[in-house]
Amino acid sequence: xxxxxxxxxxxxxxxxxxxxxxxxxxxxxxxxxxxxxxxxxxxxxxxxxxxxxxxxxxxxxxxxxxxxxxxxxxxxxxxxxxxxxxxxx
Numbered sequence: 001x002x003x004x005x006x007x008x009x010x011x012x013x014x015x016x017x018x019x020x021x022x023x024x025x026x027x028x029x030x031x032x033x034x035x036x037x038x039x040x041x042x043x044x045x046x047x048x049x050x051x052x053x054x055x056x057x058x059x060x061x062x063x064x065x066x067x068x069x070x071x072x073x074x075x076x077x078x079x080x081x082x083x084x085x086x087x088x089x
Contacts, residue, residue: 005063006031008056009070016083017049020075025053028069036061042071 009031015022025042032038041054053071057063073085 003030003067004065006057006066007063010055011053011070011087013051013053013073013085013087015049015075015085016081017046019077019079019081019083020049020085021046021078022051022073023076024074025051026072026074027055028071030066030068030070031055031057031064033064033066033068 013022022044025044027038027040037058039054039056039058042051043053044051051073055070075085
């Protein structure tokens with residue numbers, strides 16, 4: 001919330017692939033409140049229970065002040081049990 005001079009937000013999500021399957025990574029609007037295009041590349045490694053998400057504004061577009069979601073992660077439960085989704089980066 002209330003980030004200033006935001007330009008990039010790379011992150012990693014980890015989860016138990018026996019319990020969850022990451023179906024989709026949806027880009028939020030934090031890095032583009034001004035309508036500028038951004039680089040957005042989610043790479044889901046389902047067998048490892050990991051998603052690496054690279055996102056940044058285009059070179060020369062500068063940073064922004066913004067609030068809101070960076071990404072939305074849509075999971076599907078595929079196994080019994082409980083697990084945590086962590087963002088270790």
